[in-house]
Amino acid sequence: MSQFEPISGVSLELYAKLCGLMSQTKPEETDKHAQIAQENGVNNESWEAAKTGWTKMMTDPTHAMAIQQVFMPIYQETVASMQEGEPISxxxxxxxxxxxxxxxxxxxxxxxxxxxxxxxxxxxxxxxxxxxxxxxxxxxxxxxxxxxxxxxxxxxxxxxxxxxxxxxxxxxx
Known part of the structure; x- marks a missing residue:
């Protein structure tokens, strides 16, 4: 479990999973992001607050490394679970x-x-x-x-x- 408190009810682990699920969308496809978050139990307001909060934490050198150690394995596993083979040669x-x-x-x-x-x-x-x-x-x-x-x-x-x-x-x- 993460050492970090959830932001707007979204744990770091859930945030990593949601980011992985959104990895095939474009940054400007906010409607798709909201839909993916909603399908995973997070309303749009909580998603936007969590995205802002976790992004800020990830860019803070004090926390970035510890966050990446939790975030990346979950993100990578989520992305891998959605793929069939190589995404590109x-x-x-x-x-x-x-x-x-x-x-x-x-x-x-x-x-x-x-x-x-x-x-x-x-x-x-x-x-x-x-x-x-x-x-x-x-x-x-x-x-x-x-x-x-x-x-x-x-x-x-x-x-x-x-x-x-x-x-x-x-x-x-």
Missing amino acids: IEKYAEIKAAMIFEKDAMGNKIDPNIILGRYGYHLTQWGTMETYWTSRIAKDEHGRVIDNYDEEAHRKFTELINHHGAIYAAQD
């Missing part, structure tokens, strides 16, 4: 990720991720689902520890793909 994920890392405008500034995602037909909320799926399979933390779904072959393939795309961007400079 590792090849396409690496291609988009490389564009976000390496692509620059004429002034040498990184391109807005929303522009890159739009080029591929995705929006930021969908990207969050893709990031959650692939990060848990390819990432190690700063100490070299792996996450629950870590897959060495996927990590190797992603690294090769990112290096390949990075070289293409470097050649364009």
